[in-house]
Amino acid sequence: MTINLIADVLVASLLVATIITCFILTKRIERLKTDEAGMRQTVGALITATDNAERAIAGLKSTLGDCDRTLEERLRTAERYAADLAAQVEAGQVVMERIGQIVSAATLVGAKEAPIETPAAPPPVSRLESAAQSAAAIRARAARRLEEQAA
Numbered sequence: 001m002t003i004n005l006i007a008d009v010l011v012a013s014l015l016v017a018t019i020i021t022c023f024i025l026t027k028r029i030e031r032l033k034t035d036e037a038g039m040r041q042t043v044g045a046l047i048t049a050t051d052n053a054e055r056a057i058a059g060l061k062s063t064l065g066d067c068d069r070t071l072e073e074r075l076r077t078a079e080r081y082a083a084d085l086a087a088q089v090e091a092g093q094v095v096m097e098r099i100g101q102i103v104s105a106a107t108l109v110g111a112k113e114a115p116i117e118t119p120a121a122p123p124p125v126s127r128l129e130s131a132a133q134s135a136a137a138i139r140a141r142a143a144r145r146l147e148e149q150a151a
Helices: 002-112 127-150
Strands: none
Touching: 002 127
């Protein structure tokens, strides 16, 4: 009978240990299920955030493409304007050189032909001298402008 009693006590203690272990495992499973629900919510939020980020990236790529095309167009326009401006500056320099030659020639001609002065009247200014003076003034202004642009 003692063996039966010892066996019964041993079985009872094993049953108590099994019940306690089952209780502990049940609590752990409940926590895991709660954590699983939280994880599902977290994963859902991450998926939503990822979708939003992908849409935002697509929008940014589209905007970047538009900006690139606009910038490229503006650069081409600026290059055309720069080429036109360079051609106009070159043409202006040629005109200024010609005016300088005309002024030099007019000065030489004016120096060779000394006007006859009357003591009572101021010396007459010929059209050629007037044009030469105007051309010299224009040349001086253009030279100042070129120097200002260079600076």
